[in-house]
Amino acid sequence: MKNILSADPSPYLQQHKNNPVHWQTWNKETLNLAKIQKKPILLSIGYSSCHWCHVMAHESFEDQSTADLMNKYFVNIKVDREERPDLDFVFQSSYQLFNQSGGGWPLTMFLDENGVPFMGGTYFPKNEKHGLPAFKIILQKVHEAYKDQRTKIIEQKNLIKKNLQLKKTKVIDQELEPILENILNNLDVKNGGYKGAPKFPTFYVFDTLIYFYNKTKNPKYLKPVELILKKLCSKGIYDHVEGGISRYTVDENWLIPHFEKMLYDNVQFISLLAKFLKIKPDNYYLKKVKQTTDFLKVNFLTKDTNLLGSAYDADSDGVEGKYYVYSYEELKKIKDIEKFFNIKPEGNWEGKIILDEINEPKDEIIEKLLEIRKKRKKPFFDKKNQLDLNCLWVSSLISLDSIIPNQGFLKTAENFYHNIEKKFCTKNIFHSYSKDISFIEDYAYLIQCLLDLSDTTMNPRYRLSAKKYCDESLRKFYDNNNKIFQKNEHSKNDIFTSPIDISDNTLPNANSIMLINFSRLGYMDKANELSTSLNGYLNLYKSFMTSSLKALDFFKANKIGKNCNIEGCKI
Secondary structure, X not given: OOOOHHHOOOHHHHOOOOOOOOXXXXXXXXXXXXXXXXXXXXXXXXXXXXXXXXXXXXXXXXXXXXXXXXXXXXXXXXXXXXXXXXXXXXXXXHHHHHHOOOOOOOEEEEEOOOOOEEEEEOOOOOOXXXXXXXXXXXXXXXXXXXXXXXXXXXXXXXXXXXXXXXXXXXXXXXXXXXXXXXXXXXXXXXXXXXXXXXXXXXXXXXHHHHHHHHHHOOHHHHHHHHHHHHHHHHOOOEOOOOXXXXXXXXXXXXXXXXXXXXXXXXXXXXXXXXXXXXXXXXXXXHHHHHHHHHXXXXXXXXXXXXXXOOEEOOEXXXXXXXXXXXXXXXXXXXXXXXXXXXXXXXXXXXXXXXXXXXOXXXXXXXXXXXXXXXXXXXXXXXXOOOHHHHHHHHHHHHHHHHHOXXXXXXXXXXXXXXXXXXXXXXXXXXXXXXXXXXXXXXXXXXXXXXXXXXXXXXXXXXXXHHHHXXXXXXXXXXXXXXXXXXXXXXXXXXXXXXXXXXXXXOOOOHHHHHHHXXXXXXXXXXXXXXXXXXXXXXHHHHHXXXXXXXXXXXXXXHHOOOOXXXXXXXX
């Protein structure tokens, strides 16, 4: 065996092509190889802009002695989570089952020779530290456990499969606003977002709150939205120089970001700002949304497809945040900068300064900060085009057009959709590089952006295309037994279980989006089925299903003939 990643187009897998580890890709041949050799599988899942993925790669996967152990005892498989979100979902769920805690990346899972997980973790250090065991020790112990208990481990398949299956009640309908009240109680009334740290900008929560504000005009729903937008736009998570936000912050005050910039965060950020500005016009937020939109249009554009790529790395020159932070010596040369940013000689992060806004900075201040930054090496850009995220980008541009009309945003949205058609929709639609794989998220957000285009332009072809893809999604993904969409296509499932996902993660859950799509298209019988299922799951998993509250209310209102759109229903 040898490392075969050089032949894979994924930027993440390309980062590992020179590892001494004999990395394979996830496919039937590799899975069959594990069966033939009766070896367990070491599955490593990550993505190109993941800081801790880089750390583990440098510490362990580039280390010959560690690679020797991996090659001797395991069939080693590398997966790009953005290329195979279904695999990531199943094995993150498995991690949570085994460890009773949230997962993350890199995800390190040990599977039996049939591809069923039996143990796992996230980042393992090369040497024992931070209460984590050394990776080599883990490798040795897993090998010994599998050698001694192989039969027993393999026999666990049905038990693991059963424990991963979602449960639901027979609740047909329920009041939604009391559930939303519980979510409000868990929000940080001082700093915004959820309580504690790290802080993630869970946009689906605040999008749902805006929806219920538009429905009820109750200020308790709008107040948390205003608070988080204030924090996201003024604190260190926002890039005050070029625009856009980082993935999350390690602190509870949104100051110290994990510096990677993801497309999925930024398109949702634009949409949320646009929806808020429709309610409360504000020049400050208008400037931020324009800056972020311009940043994506220029810096995320991949010129060969005229679509947006996926992410910017947190690191440059192997140092986290190097591109984004400043020294005090650099900043003190800029006149009056202390009037706009909180500047201290000792810095606010590892002796450096993360820009923390006091007052809205003048353009000339931003220009001088940009001049300094232009001398630095930019972080690595993952130019991977993903169908679902580019469709979200189209929808965000349409949201922006509703508050800033006649500025070309609608035309840009249409142009991007035409580019989406050219790349992803010529024959069978596909998610990214693997042209024979698609997921329900791709269909959900494709249909959504088509309906957004249809409602805005009144061009009937968009609605006809939405209906076509809706019918296609039902054939490919709908589970007629559970009355819910599964994550991957029935006919192309190469995982030991069929993944059904009803929880929000980085994006609103695809089943909630499909319920709204059904309602907008008039597929009321299917909408009723899906609504019943989501209500059944909601009773048990309500803390993970915020976007479903919006979807269920929207369906219910449409069912009884209320005057509704996706931003809310009039009383």
